Amino acid sequence: MENTSPLKPTETELEILQILWQHGPSTVRFVNEEQNKAKETGYTTTLKLLQIMHEKQLVSRDEESRSHVYQAAVTEEETQQHLLGRFLDTTFRGSAMKLVMQALGNHRTTPDELNQIRHLLKKLEDDSPNADS
């Protein structure tokens, strides 16, 4: 149960992971086409990236058919968690609260979402032995 992967995906690798998370196992061709929706990218560029990510164990691949099928080998949540930790340290010097305040304050959030957060707050309070009001 030890470290699954202290590996930090780069900017582009993350974009590819997003595609794999959203669409499930995909061929290079498919990933490339998705990437092109946002930004023109050569086919071999995508291929190379996926190969590197495979080496880094960020993705796994099925080589059965001629076109290999790639799949994310890390979950979206664990990756987000990991990146969030780093971001928190480097940008907010570790203060989760400052980050949350800024995120809530400057990005529109629907009333419903605010409610969900309220629920979470309540839950956190209940779990915490020494909560004062």
Place this chain on the structure above:
Amino acid sequence: MENTSPLKPTETELEILQILWQHGPSTVRFVNEEQNKAKETGYTTTLKLLQIMHEKQLVSRDEESRSHVYQAAVTEEETQQHLLGRFLDTTFRGSAMKLVMQALGNHRTTPDELNQIRHLLKKLEDDSPNADS
């Protein structure tokens, strides 16, 4: 308002900015010594970085005395805001709520901090009906 500097500091530049934000205007020597507390860094490395940051207008400098005195030219908040925006998009596909939930859920937050957030939530709710500016 239309400032032309949505420049994104690099990892190391951010570290230096943190030092300047925390300690105010500083000489290269001082910044370098602060950096060394975390990681051994050559003096000229720090110098070069500050010079580059000066070119990029991330810092300003006072050249009066022989040892120049550098000062952050961007505020901590605006930088955090900018980086947060990027991070939100690339890592959480724009969902501020998901980010907040994860931040609150997985990083220790004191009861007092939870309270501050609660206050913010209330404030957001009050302001929200017709927000558009």
Place this chain on the structure above:
DNA sequence: TTCTCTCTACGACTTCTTTCGTAGACAAGT
């Protein structure tokens, strides 16, 4: 079979970032 299309592999090039060596200026101290 032969031609054509698509795929993987691989290596080289570019750009960006970080690191550092070296040179010249300048102020003190002796």
Place this chain on the structure above:
DNA sequence: ACTTGTCTACGAAAGAAGTCGTAGAGAGAA
């Protein structure tokens, strides 16, 4: 005046990330 220490400027090396050209294999159509 000379030596020493600290400073800036500059250029170049080292590293990291992303980009792409080219070669060769295989599959299917003609």
